[in-house]
Amino acid sequence: MEYRVEIDSRIREFAEIVQFAFSDPLSVDGVGEAPTISFSDVSNAVPEPAAALLLLAGLGLLAGLRRLEAPCMRHA
Amino acid sequence: MQNRITSMISGLMLAVAAALMSDPAQALIGHETIIAFTPENGVETRSRDVITDQSAPITTSITASIAGGFGPALNSISPLGNLGMWGEFYELGRIDSDILIQNTGIENISGRAQFAIANFIIDGGFLQFFGGPGSNLEFLLTVTSRITDGLRNEFTTCIELVHDVNGIQTILFSGEDIGAAFNPVRAAVEIPRFFGSLDIGLVDPGGISIWNIASK
Numbered sequence: 528m529e530y531r532v533e534i535d536s537r538i539r540e541f542a543e544i545v546q547f548a549f550s551d552p553l554s555v556d557g558v559g560e561a562p563t564i565s566f567s568d569v570s571n572a573v574p575e576p577a578a579a580l581l582l583l584a585g586l587g588l589l590a591g592l593r594r595l596e597a598p599c600m601r602h603a
Numbered sequence: 604m605q606n607r608i609t610s611m612i613s614g615l616m617l618a619v620a621a622a623l624m625s626d627p628a629q630a631l632i633g634h635e636t637i638i639a640f641t642p643e644n645g646v647e648t649r650s651r652d653v654i655t656d657q658s659a660p661i662t663t664s665i666t667a668s669i670a671g672g673f674g675p676a677l678n679s680i681s682p683l684g685n686l687g688m689w690g691e692f693y694e695l696g697r698i699d700s701d702i703l704i705q706n707t708g709i710e711n712i713s714g715r716a717q718f719a720i721a722n723f724i725i726d727g728g729f730l731q732f733f734g735g736p737g738s739n740l741e742f743l744l745t746v747t748s749r750i751t752d753g754l755r756n757e758f759t760t761c762i763e764l765v766h767d768v769n770g771i772q773t774i775l776f777s778g779e780d781i782g783a784a785f786n787p788v789r790a791a792v793e794i795p796r797f798f799g800s801l802d803i804g805l806v807d808p809g810g811i812s813i814w815n816i817a818s819k
Contacts, residue, residue, distance in 0.1 A: 528721060528811060529705040529747040534688060536698040539643075540735020545692045547700075547740065549794070550726035552679040552687030555664055561684025561704045562721040562746060566711055566806065569718065 530561050631707040632656045636667040636678040636686075642696040648673070678702055688728070710810040719803035719811065721748055724796070725760075725781055731791035732764040740764045742794070744781075748803045751810050758801045762792055 536545050550560065632655065639649040652665035666679040676690030676698075684704050692698055711717050723746055732740040746758040759778040766772045774785055774792060781797040803811060 528709055529703065529745070530684070530723060531704075531743075531745045531747075532686070532688065532702045533743045534690070534698070534700040534730075534741070535743075536692070536732070536734075536740040537738055538692065538695050538698070538734040539737035540695075542693055542695050542735070542738075543733035544731065545698065545734055545738075545740055546690070546731040546791075547728065547742070548687075548689045549728035549742070550685070550687040552666070552677045552689050555679050555681035555685040555687055557681075557683070557685055559681060559684030559704075560686055560724045560726055561706075562723040562748075562801070564709045564719055564721050564803070564811065566713060566717040566719050568715075 528562055528564065631705075632661060633703070633705050633707075634661065634665055634680045634684070635701075635703045636665060636680055637699065637701045638667045638669050638676045638678055638690070639699045640669055640671070640673050640676070640692065640694075640696055641699075642673060642694055645696070676700060680704065686726075708810045711806045711808055714808050716805050716807050719748075719806045721746065721801040721803055723799050723801070725794065725799055727796040728794045729789070729791045730762060730764060730794070731789070732766075733790075734766055736766055736770050737768045738766045742792075746799065746801050748801060748811055750804060750806055754804050756801055756803055758799055762794070764792065 532549060534547050534549065538545055633653070635651070635653040637649070637651045639647055641647040648669045648671055650667040650669050652667050654661055654663070654665050661682045664679055664681045666677065668677040669675070673694035673696060674690065674692040676692070678688045678700060680686045680702060686702050686704070688700055688702060690698065690700055711719065725744065730740055730742055732738070734740070740763070742762040744760050747755065749755040760781050761777045762783055763775040765775065776783065779799070781794065781799070783792055783794045786793050
């Protein structure tokens with residue numbers, strides 16, 4: 528794991544000022560910018576559109592079956 | 604009695620250290636920072652500091668700093684990986700300011716394959732640049748992971764302020780969008796605080812590893 532920051536500059540012709548700051552080098556107490564790694568058994572993947580369609584189709588099918596079953600249940 | 608306990612603890616620590624050192628797959632945490640200024644027709648002024656946990660845990664911050672007629676600059680990294688970079692330059696020449704934090708072995712110890720994700724902070728800052736034609740100021744941040752068996756992922760964001768040889772001034776943003784934008788009142792590109800993440804992928808029981816410490 529690698530976290531790298533590079534600030535490079537080339538100043539030609541004239542130099543009024545080149546100035547930069549990234550975080551604060553005079554205050555580096557506490558938790559840092561360096562990456563923390565977490566492991567889990569599931570990926571963070573978002574469902575693909577096709578998977579979402581399959582899911583909706585399944586829900587629609589269940590709802591359809593429920594509608595077909597409902598009259599029989601009323602007679603019973 | 605106290606001396607005996609102290610020597611026993613020291614002996615135990617030495618044994619543990621020796622056991623760890625003998626393992627070729629020993630994880631390594633490394634911090635490195637460099638600042639250099641090279642005037643157009645002159646000698647480079649350079650400062651570099653590096654520390655690793657090869658022989659002992661990192662307990663001190665490292666800094667690199669330079670100062671002179673060209674201006675001052677300072678970089679630092681704390682033991683926990685908190686970092687900072689700052690510089691002001693008023694002279695023609697080349698500036699190189701780098702920080703590198705790496706960890707060669709963040710191991711998946713669960714005993715089964717797991718998905719891994721890296722979370723990190725981009726702590727914000729600014730870039731201001733008034734140089735002549737042919738000048739530029741570039742900010743490049745890269746977070747890289749590589750799983751032991753080779754899968755490599757990267758988060759990169761780059762901001763470049765350019766004054767080209769034709770006198771045209773532009774700001775180029777590339778890579779991941781971290782919300783940096785030019786503030787005309789301050790005449791600077793401001794980098795906001797940003798919480799980034801990088802999908803590392805499926806990691807087998809073993810580890811995540813990365814290369815040697817690079818230096819410029």
